[in-house]
Amino acid sequence: MSDIKVYVLEPSGEKNAVEAPTDMGLSLMEVLKASDYPIAATCGGMALCATCRVEVISDHELLPPSDDEGYMLDSLPVVSDTSRLSCQIRLNPDLDGLVVKLAPID
Numbered sequence: 001m002s003d004i005k006v007y008v009l010e011p012s013g014e015k016n017a018v019e020a021p022t023d024m025g026l027s028l029m030e031v032l033k034a035s036d037y038p039i040a041a042t043c044g045g046m047a048l049c050a051t052c053r054v055e056v057i058s059d060h061e062l063l064p065p066s067d068d069e070g071y072m073l074d075s076l077p078v079v080s081d082t083s084r085l086s087c088q089i090r091l092n093p094d095l096d097g098l099v100v101k102l103a104p105i106d
């Protein structure tokens with residue numbers, strides 16, 4: 001059993017579960033897009049467009065941002081300590097129960 005559940009906190013306050021496999025090397029962005037969340041991901045997951053950014057709500061220990069992700073986050077007008085690029089979050093069993101909020105679409 002290698003599927004995990006991640007949760008998307010909707011603006012309404014509702015949490016929706018998204019099932020995600022961890023044995024395919026998918027990123028959180030790919031899974032959210034496949035679940036029809038409105039993520040443009042115009043750079044295709046290269047940490048260049050920031051349209052995939054999320055706020056991490058749960059207290060999961062994520063790997064620190066790579067240099068590329070860090071530069072991109074630093075260049076955004078509004079970020080917080082919990083902002084991440086979902087294309088740079090590789091799904092693994094430790095992320096079961098992760099809760100994220102999608103950044104508002106600009």
Ligand code: FES
Nearest residue numbers: 045047049050087
């Ligand atoms: S998809 Fe472009 S930064 Fe994540």
